[in-house]
Amino acid sequence: SFCLQRHPLLVPLQPRLPAAMMPPAVAGGMGAPGAAAAVVVHRPGSRQFSSTSSGLAWLRAGAVPAVPLCMLLASGQRSARASSCRPGLFSFVGAVGVAVGAAGLRRGPKRAQIARRVVNEAGFEVGVRMSPEEAERMGLKPFGDGGADDMASPRPKFYTHGPCAVPATRKHIIKCYNYKDMAPNDPARFQLRDEILKSVREHGFVVLEGLMDPEAVRPLEADAKQYLGQTQEGFVPQPLRAGREQLQLPFAIPWASDWLVRHDLILDVVAGYVRNDLAGGRTQDEQQWCLVEWLNTGAHLDFFLKPEMGPKPGRLLDAPPTGCSDVGVSQETGPWLGRVMVTKTPPHVPNQKFHRDINFPGPTAQLTIQVPLTPFVANNGPLGYVPGSHRMVTPGYEVVCNPPLGSVVLYDSFCEHHGIENHTARERYAMYWEFETRGIFGGYYDGHFGEEAVRHTHAFRAHVDPLLRDKVQLVA
Secondary structure, X not given: OHHHHHOHHHHHHOOOOOXXXXXXXXXXXXXXXXXXXXXXXXXXXXXXXXXXXXXXXXXXXXXXXXXXXXXXXXXXXXXXXXXXOOOOEEEEEOXXXXXXXXXXXXXXXXXXXXXXXXXXXXXXXXXXXXXXXXXXXXXXXXXXXXXXXXXXXXXXXXXXXXXXXOHHHHHHEEEOOOHHHOOOOOHHHHHHHHHHHHHHHHHOEEEEEOOOOHHHHOOHHHHHHHHHHOOOOOOOOEEEHHHOEEEEOXXXXXXXXXXXXXXXXXXXXHHHHOOOOOOOOOOHHHHHHHHHHHHHOOOOHHHHXXXXXXXXXXXXXXXXXXXXXXXXOOOOOOOEEEEEEEEEEXXXXXXXXXXXXXXXXXXXXXXXXXXXXXXXXXXEOOEEEOOOHHHOOOOOOEEEEOXXXXXXXXXXXXXXXXXXXXXXXXXXXXXXXXXXXXXXXXXXXXXXXXXXXXHHHHHHHHHHHHHXXXXXXXXX
């Protein structure tokens, strides 16, 4: 029972009850580890259970009339993801949370039933849009309850840096101060790459201490604060768990600098790590059963390199449904650039719930890059990770990565993690970008951060992908 509660991938192994024996709405209380308001829902007309979570996306620029529209959200993902941007609306996504279940029933069972049943072509749950006033009247918050952590007995925290650092976290830190002095064909470069790959494969995350010049990074905090503090025409910020906020960055200097998004060592690691193409062309049900097989055979990362786990030709691969990543082209496998974003953690916000940024198609399908722009300390909102959780290992503690400025954190988006509370009076900023395989369901779509963000997203990809793909070919 503990495994079924903590690991939704095992849900298909449960007995399947006939629809007549199931309640019309919520059938249980399981979900992704740490997912807010996660429940198990019986999908009428199907024979399986699915677990999802819920959230709200903000849309707040311009004066376009509000119209109902389906929205998407991945279970346990980092933010609410929408399928179209119509200003002036909340986007309720996931549509199976406890909050919307109760609120929907107040508005009539037919409305609630529709919200729970809408799926995209790949079978991933979607929801509905509503005005901010209606959301407030229904008592809805992002991720059902806002996404703040309410664990009665939180995991022990081990810190990587600062006065709270402990020796046990040294294995998660790789010193990269000398990388800039290494010649392109220096064997030390390849040894460093292999060391990083080994660490992220084993633990799900790694700190690259001193990879970037701290004096080059330092001015970016003020740039991020100014950017998020002003209304950007055509860009729409989105809420994250527990009061955080995120926005797509523009394709412009400094954000498009080669030493950031085209960093040679980072691209080398991405090319060697992101090799799970299971999502390409497959439905949620197909991915879920493959993950059950992965668990039953030992949860080894090389499972996804088997030929039968490669992309499945067909319409879903050629034209991924809304909410599924359309990066790259259907004829090629491996990683492509997703999005480049900045995140703000306001003062005095609480812990986030533990979550995974993606649930499908499992590990090694998306790697996230975090560059702290504010100097991280133990209690100003760094991220805490559960080591090995991308391989379904649960050690009972978390590692909080609070490295010095100029450091970079890489983490598998399937690794369980959360934002730590910000006890300080200052905002905390960090830059993020992700590399992913085609077809993964993250809930993002082109206009998630606004229509102008679409053009900038594709400009980033045109800038980064050619160099990345050269490295992917070398790995292949």
